[in-house]
Amino acid sequence: MGAFLQIALSNAVVAAAAAPLVWLVARVVRRPALTHILWVVVLLKLITPPVWKFPVQLGVEDVPSPAQPAQLSPPRDVDVENPMVANSQVAAANTPETLPPLGATVQPDLPTANRAYTEAPTPVPPVKPGANRWHSWVLSAVEGLWLAGSSLCLVLAVGRMIRFSQTLRYAMPAPSDVQHRADVLACRLGLGAAPGVWLVPGAVCPMLWTVGPSARVLLPRELWRRLDSAQRDAMLLHEIAHYRRKDHWVRWIELAATTLFWWHPACWWARRELREAEEQCCDAWVLWAMPGGFRTYASALIEAVEFISIRADGAPADYAAPPLASGMGQFSHLKRRLVMLKQGNVARALSWGGLAAACGLAAVLLPIAPTVAQSQDPAPKTESVSVAPPQATADPTAPVAANSEPFIQTDGREASNAQYRQTLRKLEAAQRRIDQLTRQLQEAEARIALLGQSGGGSTAYSLIPAPAPQRAPHAPTPYIEPQNNPMSAPALGQPAAPAPNAGATYSPLEVAPDAPNVYYRAANPAPETRSGQALGARPGELSNVPLSNHVHTGRPADQSERLDRIEQQLKSLMDEIHQIRSERGASNDSPRASS
C-alpha cells in the first residue's frame, strides 16, 4: 500500500519533471522520431518501478527526533481497559505472588525472550498522533481514489475494446485486390506482409486495430470509394507505417500509463505529443514510400477529415464537437502536419544520435526515484522502525524503566490506532509469556508438592525450571494489597523465615505440619500432584508454593548465592513496578482512553 503510493508518486514526480524537458528538446530539435521516442520514455518512466533511490530532502518537518521514540510500555498502561489483561489482573488478585513478578523475574534469566517481549512490537512511535492519524486518513483516501480511478479506466478500456471487437464482426475483409495492394505497399515499407485490411461501414477514420489475434487495418468503405488509387495507396501506407513502427505497442504503454496515472497531466500531455509525433513520423514514411506524393497524400488526409466531419445523413456539417473537444487543436495539429509534409524534410526514422539520446534519457530517467515521499507519511514510519529497536535493546537489564520513561512524555497525548494495536500485540506477547511461565511454575510446584509428600525432595530440585523458584520470594512485596487477598496472607509471613533458614536442610515432611496453610493449594489436588502431572492445574494454583520449599529443597551449595541474586532482582523489580504503578495512577487517562 504505502510502497505503491511511494513508487507511484516518485515516478509521477520524475515524469512531471522530465516532460517539460522533453517538450523543449522536441521544440528545438524538430525530429518527430526523436520526439516520439522521448515521450515514450516518459510514459515508460511512469509505469516502471525505479531501482535506484536517491534521497531528496523535501520538507521533513514532522519526522520525530529519534531521541524521543516514546514507545509504549507494553502491558502496564493498557491493561486497565483490555479485557485480556483484566483477566490477568484478576489472576493477579487471586495469586498476588505470581503474576506481577513473572515478567520481571524472567528478565535477567531470559534476556532474549524479554527483548522480544519489549521490543518486537514497537515500530510506530506516537509522535504527533493526531497529525499521524490525519495523515494516514488522507493517505488512504488518496490511495483509494487513485485505485478506484485506475480500476474504472481499466474496466472502461476492456469494455470498449470488447465492444469494438464485437462490432467489427459486422465488418468484412477488403476484396483481394485491396489486400494485395496493401501487401505490395507493406513490402515497400520493409514488411513481409501487410496486416489484414477490412472495410467497415460508418464515418470513421482509417485506423489500425491491433487488439485480438491479428492486426487489422480498418478502412471506411465510403471513404475508400471516394478516393482515387493514389490516395488509397497513401492511406494504406499511412496505416501500414503505423504497423511498421510498431505503434500498437506504444498504445499498450499509453493505456497502462493512463490507467495508472489518469490524474497526471504529464501523462496526458505525453500522450498527445506522442500521437502528434507518431502521425508526423507516419507521414514521413508515406512520403518516403511515394516520393513526390505530397499533394496526393495531403488531399487524402483532408478527404478523410472531411469524411469524418460529415454526419451520417450525408449533410456536411460543422461537426458538433462537444464543448471540451479540441476542434481547434485538431485543426492546428493537422495544419502542422501539412506544413511538415510540404517541407518534406522530416526524417522518418530515428537516427543513431537520436537513438543514443533516447537511450541516455531512459538510462537516466528510468532507474531513479527521488524519495520525495519523505514529506508524506510512509517515511516517518520507516524511520521509526529503524529507530525503535535500538532503543528497546539498549538497556536490556531495565527495559521496563526504559519503556516507562518515554511513556510519561506521551502522557495525555492522543494515541493513534496503530499505537493501540501495537500495545495490544505487546500485551498478547506478554500474556503468552506469562502463560508459559505459569505452566513451568505449575510443573515445579507439582514436583515440590510431590517431594513434600513423598519425602524425596533432593532429586526434585534440579527439575524445577529456573524461573519458578525465583518467584516465590516475591510474594511479600506489598504492591498487590495482600490484605485484600487471603491467599497471600500466609505467604506474606514467609520471607523472614526462609532467609535465616537458607542453609538449613529441612525435610519436606517437617515443613508440612509447620505451615499447613502453605500447602493449601498444592496439597488439595493431591491425586493430581502425586502423579506428577500437574500441568492441567489452574493458573491460580501455581503460586502458592511456600518459600520454605525452595529453601529446603535446594540442597546445592550455590543455593544462598542464588537466593541473593533473586532477592536483588526482586528488589529492583519491585522498584520498577512501584514506579510504573504510580505512573499509571497519574496517567490513567493516557493514550488508550482517548483512542
Add this chain to the structure above:
Amino acid sequence: MSRQPTDVTESELALMQVLWDRGRCSTRQITDLLYDGGGQSQYATVQKLLERLEAKGLVARDRSLFVHTFTADVDRDELIGRRLRAMADKLCGGSLVPILSHLARNKGLTHQERKALRDLIDAPDRPAGKEKSRGR
C-alpha cells in the same frame, strides 16, 4: 428513420443481423434462427428484444397479419457504422483509453478549417514558412 444515436446491445445487434439477412421475419422465425429451435423462454426474450428495438425505431412491425412480422428499419451499414464511430471515438487519441492508431483524430473540422487546409495544400511552396509560424 431515427437519427438519434441509439445504442444497441450485442444481442439486439444479433437480432438485427437476422432481420438484415432475412428481411421480413416473425418472432418465431427469429427465435428458431437465433436459438436453434429455442423454447418458450427464448421466444419471450426475442419478443422483448424486438419490442425494445421497435421502441428505438430500428425495427418496423407489421400488424396486418395475424402473426406480426418485423423488418429492419435501419440500414445495416448505418447502424454498424454509427456504432463503430462511437466506439472509435472512445478509443482514439483524446479519450481515456486510446488503443487505436489512426490517420487523424476522429474529431471533425468546421467548414472554414477544411477550406484553410485545402488552401494550404494548394498554396505555392514558398509561403510555407509563413504558414508554419502561424500554425505554431
